[in-house]
Amino acid sequence: MIRITPFGGETPKLDASLLQNGSAQRALDIKLEEGTLLPIRQPRVVEQLTALAMTIYLNGDEWLSWPGVVNVAPAPIAEDRLYVTGDGAPKIIAGDVTYPLAVPAPSRALxxxxxxxxxxxxxxxxxxxxxxxxxxxxxxxxxxxxxxxxxxxxxxxxxxxxxxxxxxxxxxxxxxxxxxxxxxxxxxxxxxxxxxxxxxxxxxxISGDNPIQEQLPSLDYNQPPAGLSGLVAMPNGMMAGFVGKRLYFCEPYRPHAWPEKYILTTDYEIVGLGVFGSAVAVMTVGQPYIVAGTAPDTMTMERIEVNLPCVSARGIVDLGYSIAYPSPEGLVTIGTGGAQLVSRALISRDQWQKLKPASFVAGSFAGRYMTAYTAGAVTSVLIIDLTGEQPFITYASDHATAMFNDIATGSLYYVRGTQILEWDAIDSPPGSYTWRSKLFVHGGHINYGVFQADADPVDGAAPAFTARLYADGALKATVTRPNDVCRLPSGFLARIWEVELVSNMKVRAIALASSPSELAL
Structure with a gap:
């Protein structure tokens, strides 16, 4: 008898016959949050853009978009200000007006x-x-x-x-x-x-009329460099950005001032930044760094001795507990424990390279790393779930040119074509998923006589269920009635068995058995 429950996702690195019983050869458009199979809800259109966008940002109720790759960070001092790098010289958006971030200084002495x-x-x-x-x-x-x-x-x-x-x-x-x-x-x-x-x-x-007041605060202020990019917000009113190998910090609570005395220099060109706690993860074309401190003049830089360069700035994601980014070897996370290649047991280097990690456009949803990728003519979404004891991979038949995480609601928004959509929107109907089991390899040749799936409808959709049973690679039966004990064809024996489900229902378990009485055990 074969009984599958709970269900899991893919581990491409392992041969399909060596997977755990609940693991999948294929897990597409599926949620695996309860040990059951659930469909991802269809995306909801939230905004129609007038042009293609590579960056989006939700500013209150207004969607901002850019045709290029920019970094946007909220102000540490006022709710109605945003700071932007990557769109020419650094900028500030105050209300509905955009200004250069640099404040010019008088050039002539009195x-x-x-x-x-x-x-x-x-x-x-x-x-x-x-x-x-x-x-x-x-x-x-x-x-x-x-x-x-x-x-x-x-x-x-x-x-x-x-x-x-x-x-x-x-x-x-x-x-x-x-x-x-x-x-x-x-x-x-x-x-x-x-x-x-x-x-x-x-x-x-006039002598006696102008007593001295506070000391000049801006003596060491410097304007942000014109090429500043990778902007991120930090605790204690700080912001960080970079140019080449130089890491910059603004004066606390003064995002227009970037004193050169705070500059730190890495050994490699910087690709992007991420923030966890009071530290900055610095991803480079070589080894990554962690820069930690509570003020710009106390920041200390530590190089992490791992050869895990970042290959896509747009693939850098804040997972809340760590910063994740794509390297040539796989997915890397940086946190208080340093840098770890967290996909090592999930996917081989060759398999990872075929996904073209340099093309990654990533975000996060429910603590999972999600990235759109383009590999030749293939466009898809890769989801790496590191939230449980057993990490796994799933895929989604979608694509994105930009992603944005709304921390306040936990929502993930993305751009497809000229539309901004909400991922797995709570008020949208469920889609349909595909899940294919591991290869169950027996020592001898057998025939299973019955199949049963324990499944329930999902709100918002008419139930749809198809189970395909394969024996030695050949399709032998198609079942469309969940919960019933379904007879399977006889007259053949096979050593390798697998099941593929295509459904929009919640499936708790499936079973193959020799007889109905065996299912009851």
């Missing part, structure tokens, strides 16, 4: 001149001035070059000239003027003395 009065040589000090621009989003630029030095004492006014108007492209509405002060220990710092509307008019620093 000219400072003393007003009337004599400098007291016993109370004199050397002072300098600078100023910054500030946007309507409260982003402050780097300071202008320092002014000329002045020997100054209390009671003397200082006139500042040489202010320039900011360039177009950024909503700059204010400027902040700073004056230096030397402390008792001899350190000279710049402090805010006045904020005013943007103007090219001169400013008079």
């Amino acid at each position: 000219n400072a001149s003393l007003g009337a009065g004599a400098v007291d040589p016993d109370l004199s000090q050397t002072i300098l001035y600078t100023y910054t621009w500030v946007t309507t989003l409260d982003e402050e630029s780097e300071p202008a070059p320092l002014s000329n030095e002045l020997l100054w004492s209390q009671g003397i006014n200082v006139t500042l000239t040489g202010f320039i108007a900011p360039p177009a492209g950024r909503p700059i509405d204010r400027m902040r003027i700073y004056r230096s002060q030397t402390g008792a220990l001899g350190d000279t710092l710049l402090y805010l003395i006045k904020e005013r509307a943007v103007s090219t008019a001169s400013f008079v620093d």
Whole structure:
């Protein structure tokens, strides 16, 4: 007797005769969440695009799309801002307006001149001035070059000239003027003395009217490099991106400022980034890295000594507990335990290479790694389930040019053609699946007389069920009545048996037996 329950997915690396009893030669368009066979629900169209898209992002109730590969991250400081890299120079989307992310800085130094009065040589000090621009989003630029030095004492006014108007492209509405002060220990710092509307008019620093306030925060700010890509959001208000081998971090809670003093450099060109906990997984064309810390100036970089390069930036996925990416050897995950080739026992290197992992466009659903791939004329979706004790693979007869995970709802959205669809939508009718058993190889030749499937209808669809029974590779019977004890043809013996199911029903178990009485055991 052959009885199959619970059901599992594929392990392509093993010969079909060596699979576990519930494992499959083929598992297509199927859910294997309860040990039963369940159909994946049909996708639901949520948006019609006007053009092909390789990147999508759900911003509130609005779908954003791009024809190229970009990275989008929400702001760590305001709900109505998004940051984008990969679409030309880095950008910020605030409300319905897109701006360059870089905030320009004044390029010309101020000219400072003393007003009337004599400098007291016993109370004199050397002072300098600078100023910054500030946007309507409260982003402050780097300071202008320092002014000329002045020997100054209390009671003397200082006139500042040489202010320039900011360039177009950024909503700059204010400027902040700073004056230096030397402390008792001899350190000279710049402090805010006045904020005013943007103007090219001169400013008079009237002695006694402009006491020092907070220290200049943007002295070490740098604009994001024009080629910044791979943007990811991190805890503690940080964001990370890269250019070539250089890994950049923004000033915490200041995504417009990317100080060069925070740059870390890898040995290999960076392909993409992922975040888990307070660490960044850095995937490269060589060995991967983990960069960890709670602030940009405390980040430490560790190279993982495994030769597992990343072959597709679009195949990098946050699984919640780790970051997954495709390598030439198989699927790799990076987490607190380092890097692991998690597909090693599932699929051989040759089988993996045939899927063309460089073509992967991936996302996740219910903790599973899902990727669309293109191998010659074949387009399909590969699903790797690592959530249980026994990992397995399934496939879906679909394709995608972009995927997006909505963390708030756990939904997976993808682009097919010019439509955005929701995967396995809860309010959609079930589709139909195909599941084919392992090869059951007997020591001698036998004949099974009966077949039975334990199955229930699924809401939203008229029950459909077909079971095909193969003996020594030849189709011997087709059964369309689940739950009934179905007689099988006699007059032949076979050593190798297998069953293929095509259905939209929930199947708990199937059995082949010599007689009906044997099924009851």
